[in-house]
Amino acid sequence: MNIVITKLMFKNGTRINQYLFAVLITIPLLNFGMVQGWLSPMISVLQSSEGPSPDPYTSSDISWMTSVTYITAIIFGAPMGHLTDRYGRKVMTLVTTLSLI
Numbered sequence: 001m002n003i004v005i006t007k008l009m010f011k012n013g014t015r016i017n018q019y020l021f022a023v024l025i026t027i028p029l030l031n032f033g034m035v036q037g038w039l040s041p042m043i044s045v046l047q048s049s050e051g052p053s054p055d056p057y058t059s060s061d062i063s064w065m066t067s068v069t070y071i072t073a074i075i076f077g078a079p080m081g082h083l084t085d086r087y088g089r090k091v092m093t094l095v096t097t098l099s100l101i
Contacts, residue, residue: 021090021093024093024094024097025093025097027097028093028096028097032069035069036066036069039062039065039066043062046062047059047062080092080096
């Protein structure tokens with residue numbers, strides 16, 4: 001039975017491939033949403049003296065934590081565009097998704 005499932009999964013244009021790729025494509029989006037969304041409710045905890053760090057975070061620290069994802073997007077945008085043109089969208093989507101797992 002596993003051989004039949006494996007043959008069906010890797011046949012071009014199958015519905016299983018579409019569902020698998022749809023799930024894989026949502027992982028980076030989910031990760032980005034979690035990175036951006038966790039900070040808003042946690043600001044008061046991070047700035048309190050009972051927070052997870054020995055010293056409370058300042059507003060400047062929190063603004064840097066928020067901006068790092070956008071700064072890296074600016075830095076890696078052009079190289080990722082070149083790699084996507086060279087290797088294809090599907091391959092680069094899988095590479096970036098697998099790097100987040």
